[in-house]
Amino acid sequence: MSFQFTPDNKSRLDDLVKKYPNKQAALLPALWMAQRQNGYLSLEVQEHIANELGISPVHVHGVVTFYTMFKQKPVGRFHLQLCRTLSCALCGCEHIVAHLKEKYKLKEGEITPDGRFSLELVECLASCGTGPMMQVNEAYFEGLTIEKVDLLMQKLMKE
Ligand code: FES
Structure with a gap:
């Protein structure tokens, strides 16, 4: 239709x-x-x-x-957009990405089999002073650490 x-x-x-x-x-x-x-x-x-x-x-x-805010294909119920631009890179965003891939089996550009998560690496989301950061749907999560990511993921897995 x-x-x-x-x-x-x-x-x-x-x-x-x-x-x-x-x-x-x-x-x-x-x-x-x-x-x-x-x-x-x-x-x-x-x-x-x-x-x-x-x-x-x-x-x-x-x-x-x-604009990366526009999606050309379906995304997960929780779409994680992790900033990979300079400020966030200097703050160690690659460790957050590696953690999401290893622990939660997220793959860039793909939706998890249960449809819950998708991961995308994006350019600056204008929150450079609080990197590393990511946007989940329309909410920002800043000053990320491995511990903060785990807390957030646990919360999202229960919703
Ligand atoms: S560099 Fe990451 S929000 Fe600007």
Whole structure:
């Protein structure tokens, strides 16, 4: 079945578009809304948004592939995005990554068989002063240590 916004989201999108000087300017919030509804932005979803906003699918795809906040394939119920950029690298993010891979069997770019976790290494998440850090869904976890990661993972495994 092809992607359609829910009636609520469609009405929200219509309201949103009115706040911008042109439809194209509403692209980022439209993509975000679609991702929240669908879980990720398949090519079909991207094409739907392109049609809704009257812009080319190639332009939409360019935006989707530029921002790591937009997902092009399904992610786990808890999507772990670990920052690997300079400040976090200097604070030892590679130890956190290695720990997540070894102890919890997470693989970069993959979802665990139970669908609970997925892991992605991303560039700076603008929390450079509190590295190493990661984003889990929409929440930030900063100043990570192996112990903090274990506590967080235990909590997430129970939810
Ligand atoms: S370098 Fe990791 S948040 Fe900026």
